Amino acid sequence: MPCKHHDPFLNAEYEEQNSEYIELDQTILRVKESISKSENKVNEALTREVENLTSSIAQAAETAHQELQDSVDQISQNIDELSEHIDTEVAAANSRSDNTVNAAESRVNARIDNIIAHNNDTEGNTELIDIRTGADGTVYASAGNAVRTQLDNIKNNSVLYRGQYTSAKVTDINTILQNGIYSFRNATGISNLPPHSQYPSTACVGDLIVFSDTHPTTPRLFQVFFGSDKELHYRYLWTANSTAEKVWSDWDIIPTVSQIDTKISNLISQVVAQDSGTQIIDNSVLSDLNDAVINKIYRLNIAASGTKPENCPERKATLVTLGWNMDNVDTAAQFLYAMSGKIYSRNNWNGTWTQWQQLMTPTECDAKISAAVSSIQEDISEAISEASDDYEKKQAFDFGFIEKFAVIGDSYASGEIYVADSSVQRGYRVNDYYNLSWGQIIARKYGAECLNLSKGGLTTRTWLTDSKGLPKMLASDPQQLYMCALGHNDEGNSAYGLSYLGSLEDITGYSGYENYPDTFYGNYGKIIEQIQEHAPNAKIVLMSV
Numbered sequence: 001m002p003c004k005h006h007d008p009f010l011n012a013e014y015e016e017q018n019s020e021y022i023e024l025d026q027t028i029l030r031v032k033e034s035i036s037k038s039e040n041k042v043n044e045a046l047t048r049e050v051e052n053l054t055s056s057i058a059q060a061a062e063t064a065h066q067e068l069q070d071s072v073d074q075i076s077q078n079i080d081e082l083s084e085h086i087d088t089e090v091a092a093a094n095s096r097s098d099n100t101v102n103a104a105e106s107r108v109n110a111r112i113d114n115i116i117a118h119n120n121d122t123e124g125n126t127e128l129i130d131i132r133t134g135a136d137g138t139v140y141a142s143a144g145n146a147v148r149t150q151l152d153n154i155k156n157n158s159v160l161y162r163g164q165y166t167s168a169k170v171t172d173i174n175t176i177l178q179n180g181i182y183s184f185r186n187a188t189g190i191s192n193l194p195p196h197s198q199y200p201s202t203a204c205v206g207d208l209i210v211f212s213d214t215h216p217t218t219p220r221l222f223q224v225f226f227g228s229d230k231e232l233h234y235r236y237l238w239t240a241n242s243t244a245e246k247v248w249s250d251w252d253i254i255p256t257v258s259q260i261d262t263k264i265s266n267l268i269s270q271v272v273a274q275d276s277g278t279q280i281i282d283n284s285v286l287s288d289l290n291d292a293v294i295n296k297i298y299r300l301n302i303a304a305s306g307t308k309p310e311n312c313p314e315r316k317a318t319l320v321t322l323g324w325n326m327d328n329v330d331t332a333a334q335f336l337y338a339m340s341g342k343i344y345s346r347n348n349w350n351g352t353w354t355q356w357q358q359l360m361t362p363t364e365c366d367a368k369i370s371a372a373v374s375s376i377q378e379d380i381s382e383a384i385s386e387a388s389d390d391y392e393k394k395q396a397f398d399f400g401f402i403e404k405f406a407v408i409g410d411s412y413a414s415g416e417i418y419v420a421d422s423s424v425q426r427g428y429r430v431n432d433y434y435n436l437s438w439g440q441i442i443a444r445k446y447g448a449e450c451l452n453l454s455k456g457g458l459t460t461r462t463w464l465t466d467s468k469g470l471p472k473m474l475a476s477d478p479q480q481l482y483m484c485a486l487g488h489n490d491e492g493n494s495a496y497g498l499s500y501l502g503s504l505e506d507i508t509g510y511s512g513y514e515n516y517p518d519t520f521y522g523n524y525g526k527i528i529e530q531i532q533e534h535a536p537n538a539k540i541v542l543m544s545v
Helices: 008-017 019-115 126-132 143-159 257-275 362-389 421-425 438-446 470-474 488-492 520-534
Strands: 180-187 204-212 220-227 232-238 252-254 278-280 296-301 316-322 331-338 343-349 357-359 404-409 449-454 481-485 539-542
Touching: 126 143, 404 438, 438 449, 449 470, 470 520, 481 520, 520 539
Parallel strands: 278 296, 404 449, 404 481, 481 539
Antiparallel strands: 180 204, 204 220, 220 232, 232 252, 296 316, 316 331, 331 343, 343 357
């Protein structure tokens, strides 16, 4: 729109009067036009940017919506597939469970059918048939009948028989081997009854008690019989193995208390009668002390003019003759106590008397012990005196200086232990228990290390080749000390013989140990020289255990 300052009638006058203002107005107009154009351009640019931004936002929203829709579709598909898989697995599990239950039910039914008879039909019922068959092969009508009958037989025949034995039931008492109490009432014709005038000529009346271990092939049992003779008889049977003959001991009698009392009274009477003593004043009473009565006391009071009996060392003494059986004069001992204070003794074995030996009295014994102690003390003092002059050379060896040592030997060095039968049943066996060997015990005591080069059964020959012997030594570090304890099995091995011993020439007669003969001397020489070769600075000890 034109400005009011451009009125044509006033323009010329105005331009003349104030040209500067006109120019300023024009400039302002041009600025406003420019600003208007710029504003239009900015508005157009903003409009385009807003339109572009709106389009981008709409496109991004559309893309996000599509992606979200795709994710929802995928999750739905996954859920459908998982549900279908779960349904499949559940159906399979139900099928397997049904099959397992059906199979178990079939097996249980089969086992039940095997032991339960249907309408008394036992065909195919192996368990039922088996229980109906007795140990002796008898087939019973039913399982219950089989159990009841056999239990009744056990009670009657193995534990307690309350009836009577007759010759029709048993003819030999040796055949009764089961535990029980067996009654005999007027039984005749029975062999091996206790020896008595009434058996077996008359009917036997009595009771037999049998104690048995019931072993089927090697029975060991004890029989006691009490019969009409009113004696308590006993005997035993001990069978070593299944092939040994079953031999019964002879019947013997267990004495009653009254019988024992009577026998003791008789023995006491005999001893008292013997102990009453007899005085010997010369050889007319007893010509020889060898003939003295067993368990009798004699007083010797022989005058100087009297004649002593033979084998009498003193004239005035007390003689006691002792023996384990008064009727056996071939085994005895005599003690003679003389008034002079001397004591003598001698013995008779198999009918031959030894010479009298004088025994020391307590005083003589004390004096002799004192003399011996004094002599020993003098010897000790002399030895100490001699040792003190050369103490350094004779200083005792102290094992505490040894840090590493080896033991060469057999079972005596390897800790081999022989255990009892009861221990074997608990799992223990004969073995080399090195941790229990004396070498390891010494090592633990002194804080040292012990190398075991030993094994049960080794000899000087087998040690050279056994893995526990020379090969192990050569593969080990040299030790400070080697303790050799071989030789027990060399002597005890009958296959080696006396010739295996050899001689010292088996070592001295050869230039090197490689050529030593296969003898005890030769093999021990090989062992010693190879120790020296392997450990030149080591000490070697040869010992026996």
